[in-house]
Amino acid sequence: MRILITGGAGFIGSHLADALVNKGHEVTILDNLSTGTKKFIPPQAEFIQMDIRDDKILSIFQTHHFDVIYHEAAQTMVPLSIEKPKFDAEENIIGLLSVLEAARKTNVSKIIFSSSAAIYGDNLHLPLKETEKPEPTSFYGLTKYTTESYLALYHKLFGLNYTVLRYSNVYGPRQGANGEGGVIYLFARALGNKEKITILGNGKQTRDFIYVHDIVSANIAALDKGNEEAFNISTETELSIKDLALQMIQLSNLDESYIQYGPEREGDIFASSLSNQKAKKLLQWQPTVPLQKGLKETLQFFLA
Ligand SMILES: NC(=O)c1ccc[n+]([C@@H]2O[C@H](COP(=O)([O-])OP(=O)(O)OC[C@H]3O[C@@H](n4cnc5c(N)ncnc54)[C@H](O)[C@@H]3O)[C@@H](O)[C@H]2O)c1
8 A cells, every 4th residue: 555654753653654664565754853753764665854734745645646644743742732732733733634635635545543542631430431521631632632523524524534543651662752651761761871760749640551563553453444433542551650660670670769759740640541442342453562571672772
């Protein structure tokens, strides 16, 4: 298939590009390199340095006749979205519309979208099912949720197929500080430099961390399954930040003196976990990478 990955020079997009290229697909990456980097792009993929909001995107679609679009490009910083909602909407809504318009004008058959646990807001009915009412508490969560509504209407009006994947906290090699799984990046980088790690608050807050390769396999499953559906992509497991810190310290052959505590971050949700039953059933997907293995590979990457 001819596949476009917007944001394919980023953390998740570049791992997805590797997997699609290995499966023999023709992959094009369109990225403005605002947070991504060229060195993550597989040599077999075509790279176009462009902002998704650039009007020239239509001519790229016209010449390439893409079958499927993975839309990964976004501004991903939750606090920044609250500080600068207009910037967030320009990237995540105007940018999306630029991609959707080019897709419908060139008869793309499907778009697969990276949504987020952030659409649910601070909801304690854990593990959260897709049927929970979205109540985002940040503009980032709101633009992700709004995107899902745009996709549904583009399907209704123009027949563009889509699948929404709502990722929990993703971690792994190539991650940057900004994304939603950022704490593992911060811990891995610090431990790699034999520096102390800082837990904000008491460390009892929980997250549902998922390894990037499991995110990639869910995206691949969505190539031919799950049309017009939204799926949580998660491990359905709550891990406390304190337990995460202890495991990472142990894997780094260090001791608890490498943990320090800082003030709680305002606006952080206390607990998070997403049900993955729907994805298991309809996408026939399941997470396969154990936490220890994922953390080991992540630590190795940041040591290198
Ligand atoms: N990392 C997570 O834990 C997580 C969780 C839920 C959802 N997501 C979503 O997954 C997607 C990928 O996230 P990531 O963690 O790989 O982030 P990332 O910052 O590594 O990747 C985003 C990529 O998009 C590019 N980009 C940003 N704005 C662009 C624009 N206007 N035009 C062209 N390219 C642009 C960046 O240069 C970067 O390469 C995002 O949509 C994000 O919201 C990530």
